[in-house]
Ligand SMILES: Nc1ncnc2c1ncn2[C@@H]1O[C@H](COP(=O)(O)OP(=O)(O)O)[C@@H](O)[C@H]1O
């Protein structure tokens with residue numbers, strides 16, 4: 001089954017259109033990246049899928065169910081997790097409280113919260129060490145781990161991840177991307193949107209290129225790494 005099928009999605013801020021007939025699909029179990037420059041529309045695309053933007057046209061189907069009319073609250077109940085750009089943590093709450101907030105209002109996630117928390121801590125031992133620390137006092141890398149952990153607490157089958165490398169040193173970016181690969185290998189479908197084209201293409205199986213709100217290319221991630229146009233535009237080779 002397809003985890004996600006987006007067809008002719010357009011999105012608007014007021015009268016300004018920023019996505020133009022975007023179509024792409026993701027098989028269950030895949031790790032797909034959507035790469036694009038700053039302002040290409042990556043965040044808008046993920047927000048449109050997870051119900052945070054309602055001014056849109058087109059269809060979004062997740063695990064065979066049409067979701068484009070659903071609220072964000074219902075979409076998260078359809079097993080779609082979103083790791084937002086900029087992490088959006090509760091800074092005055094502890095690491096543990098931030099994690100627990102992920103399972104709030106989600107009975108299926110709440111039932112398994114202890115188990116999922118243990119899994120998140122096995123993935124990111126740093127979070128366990130800092131369980132009682134306020135999120136606002138964490139380093140950038142730890143915040144990103146926490147944002148991913150909180151999304152995992154919703155028990156997603158599909159995880160949408162927005163620019164996790166933002167502001168991170170290269171070594172930390174690698175740690176975070178490696179964690180995403182592990183999460184994917186354990187059965188969660190991943191859609192990663194990124195400006196960090198090199199690392200994203202290394203982590204993902206397939207890729208789409210978003211330019212000025214339009215999909216202009218799609219291919220195996222490894223073949224895009226060797227694509228002269230991609231190298232010139234995004235990899236500075
Ligand atoms: N809240 C907003 N109101 C108006 N325009 C916006 C808003 N958010 C983003 N945009 C515009 O939409 C376009 C796409 O932005 P965004 O989805 O954030 O791109 P990306 O995540 O790829 O950097 C940009 O031109 C941006 O200026």
Ligand SMILES: [Mg+2]
Pocket residue numbers: 042043044085162163
């Ligand atoms: Mg963005």
